[in-house]
Amino acid sequence: MTTRTPNFTGWRVTVLSEEDGNTDRLRRQLGLLGMAVTIQWTPLAGTDVPDLVLIDADRGWDELLPFSDALPACPVVALLGSEAPGRISFALRHGAGAIIPKPVAASAVYPALVLAVSIHAERAEAARRIAHLEERLKLRPLVFAAVARLKAERHVDDERAYAILRDCAMRRRMSIEQLAAVFLGGSETLREVG
Known part of the structure; x- marks a missing residue:
């Protein structure tokens, strides 16, 4: 600094x-x-x-x-x-x-x-x-749930499901935790990724 x-x-x-x-x-x-x-x-x-x-x-x-x-x-x-x-x-x-x-x-x-x-x-x-990292840590269960849902919907393994989530978050310039919350809330289907 x-x-x-x-x-x-x-x-x-x-x-x-x-x-x-x-x-x-x-x-x-x-x-x-x-x-x-x-x-x-x-x-x-x-x-x-x-x-x-x-x-x-x-x-x-x-x-x-x-x-x-x-x-x-x-x-x-x-x-x-x-x-x-x-x-x-x-x-x-x-x-x-x-x-x-x-x-x-x-x-x-x-x-x-x-x-x-x-x-x-x-x-x-x-x-x-x-404080920022603690907040992200609190939201990690959402990421795990989103990965599990992607695995089930797209028939992919953990790594590929996480990569889909990460790539979507990067494209939308959101944190992966924010995107997981939006995805799990049902307002997004993550259409732009395979």
């Missing part, structure tokens, strides 16, 4: 942290990137998700983010000064795609944002592909 380096101008970013020297440096650096920055130490509302979230993983708690153990609604960057496995696990569980070490160095911000956005896009694409 080729990812372009994003232009962050106009992005809304929420920093979930108590205000301190790190948040001051973040506010300044994010502002230089053209981002609108909100700093809060209260849970993020699930109805108003920003374009990007930075979370203090050293002190954060589960309810700070409206998502965990799933694909986050936006890219997440963890602010981390601890090497504690539990804090690293917290960051991963909440979908962090990158870490900015504390104390925050200005030079660490932009690369972490780019990495988090890229990782989030890759995760979203993988989730979309998995």
Whole structure:
């Protein structure tokens, strides 16, 4: 997957942290990137998700983010000064795609944002592909039923029946599962193939 380096101008970013020297440096650096920055130490509302979230993983708690153990609604960057496995696990569980070490160095911000956005896009694409494949898998019994019907109607073996179904699907630019459903529904007889 080729990812372009994003232009962050106009992005809304929420920093979930108590205000301190790190948040001051973040506010300044994010502002230089053209981002609108909100700093809060209260849970993020699930109805108003920003374009990007930075979370203090050293002190954060589960309810700070409206998502965990799933694909986050936006890219997440963890602010981390601890090497504690539990804090690293917290960051991963909440979908962090990158870490900015504390104390925050200005030079660490932009690369972490780019990495988090890229990782989030890759995760979203993988989730979309998995959902598509799972949907096709659910429809596989239709394909088997269509193959069985073609075998009986045309007196051919499994391979030839599947080839007929596949060739028809390709000609009509449909998935084989869609064509099997149409065929089994009785609205098509697959006349165009032998």
